[in-house]
Amino acid sequence: MNNKYLKWILLIGASLIWGTAFLWTKKSLVGLTPAQSAMARVALAGLIFLILGGKYYFKLPARYYLKFLINGFLGTLIPIFLFSVAQTRIDSGITAVFNSVTPLFVLLIAHFGIKQPVTKRQIIGVLLGFTAAVALIFVSSETHPGQNYFYAMWVFLAGISYAIDMNLIKKWYKDMPVLIFSSGIFISILPVALLILYLTGFFELDWHEPTVRNSLYYVAIVAISGSVIAKLMFNKLIQIDSPVFASTVTYIIPMVAVIAGILDGEKIHFSQIVSGIILLYAIYLSGSNNKKQIKRTR
Numbered sequence: 001m002n003n004k005y006l007k008w009i010l011l012i013g014a015s016l017i018w019g020t021a022f023l024w025t026k027k028s029l030v031g032l033t034p035a036q037s038a039m040a041r042v043a044l045a046g047l048i049f050l051i052l053g054g055k056y057y058f059k060l061p062a063r064y065y066l067k068f069l070i071n072g073f074l075g076t077l078i079p080i081f082l083f084s085v086a087q088t089r090i091d092s093g094i095t096a097v098f099n100s101v102t103p104l105f106v107l108l109i110a111h112f113g114i115k116q117p118v119t120k121r122q123i124i125g126v127l128l129g130f131t132a133a134v135a136l137i138f139v140s141s142e143t144h145p146g147q148n149y150f151y152a153m154w155v156f157l158a159g160i161s162y163a164i165d166m167n168l169i170k171k172w173y174k175d176m177p178v179l180i181f182s183s184g185i186f187i188s189i190l191p192v193a194l195l196i197l198y199l200t201g202f203f204e205l206d207w208h209e210p211t212v213r214n215s216l217y218y219v220a221i222v223a224i225s226g227s228v229i230a231k232l233m234f235n236k237l238i239q240i241d242s243p244v245f246a247s248t249v250t251y252i253i254p255m256v257a258v259i260a261g262i263l264d265g266e267k268i269h270f271s272q273i274v275s276g277i278i279l280l281y282a283i284y285l286s287g288s289n290n291k292k293q294i295k296r297t298r
Helices: 003-028 034-057 063-086 092-112 120-143 149-172 178-199 210-240 243-247 249-263 270-286
Strands: none
Touching: 003 063, 003 210, 003 243, 003 249, 034 063, 034 178, 034 210, 063 149, 063 178, 092 120, 092 149, 092 243, 092 249, 120 243, 120 270, 149 210, 149 243, 178 210, 210 243, 243 249
16 A cells, blocks of 8 residues: 555554553553552553564664664563553543643654654644644533543653654664564563563452453453554554654544544534644645655754
8 A cells, every 4th residue: 555545544544543542541440550550551561562573573683673672672672661650640641631732743753863754844843733732622621521631740750651652653763674673672671571560460350350351341452452562563654754753643642632522512612623624634644745854953
């Protein structure tokens, strides 16, 4: 399939999966601690990737193992732990909205840090998207009173971690099949996840207790759909396009959350509709193949 169309399919697909992942993560925290929920998700995804790509992982040159570990921490371990902590005090929809700041971090790191090329249209798209996301935040704060927005700081830190990870994936794995490096990343952090689960008493829980059992079901849903399927789609998207465009997945996620809220009986504000339209246009600009790149200042 032509990459021009494939990138949109991957972007929308990953957005739909991750847009509901916040809700499942929230539900998993009923019977598990944030650390247990996050690491159980990583461990299950790591075991699945071990089955899918383990035979390739152990044949790779040693120089890749440290890179896999770095990406594992930046793109998985650190962010999902921060998200789990944040969602103990703020709703899943609010978490998704605050996560929309990620493309701005990706743009800044790409241009000033990793030295990835950035176009003028991408800059306009990211700034437009950021403005619309901020508008959604204010609307959400009015419609979701009683939230502890101090915990949004953890979501911002997760966004920075994601931004560094995306730029490194683009730089390090341009020609490597997505299944191989995705498997390598999760296999590398599997021992860390299992160790943390052991230290947090996860293996001593009564898994037959209804609350714990239901939480494990939600963890399995997020691990299979979000950490395996969506992650493969997202990493492929980074390969065939730019980290800036790929990061606009965080613009679609709040819209998915809003739609889910409407289906659940929540009211929608006119400002949310306007913000959604602006976000869609911002995504279009971020994915435009404009060749005028911004020169990096020394």
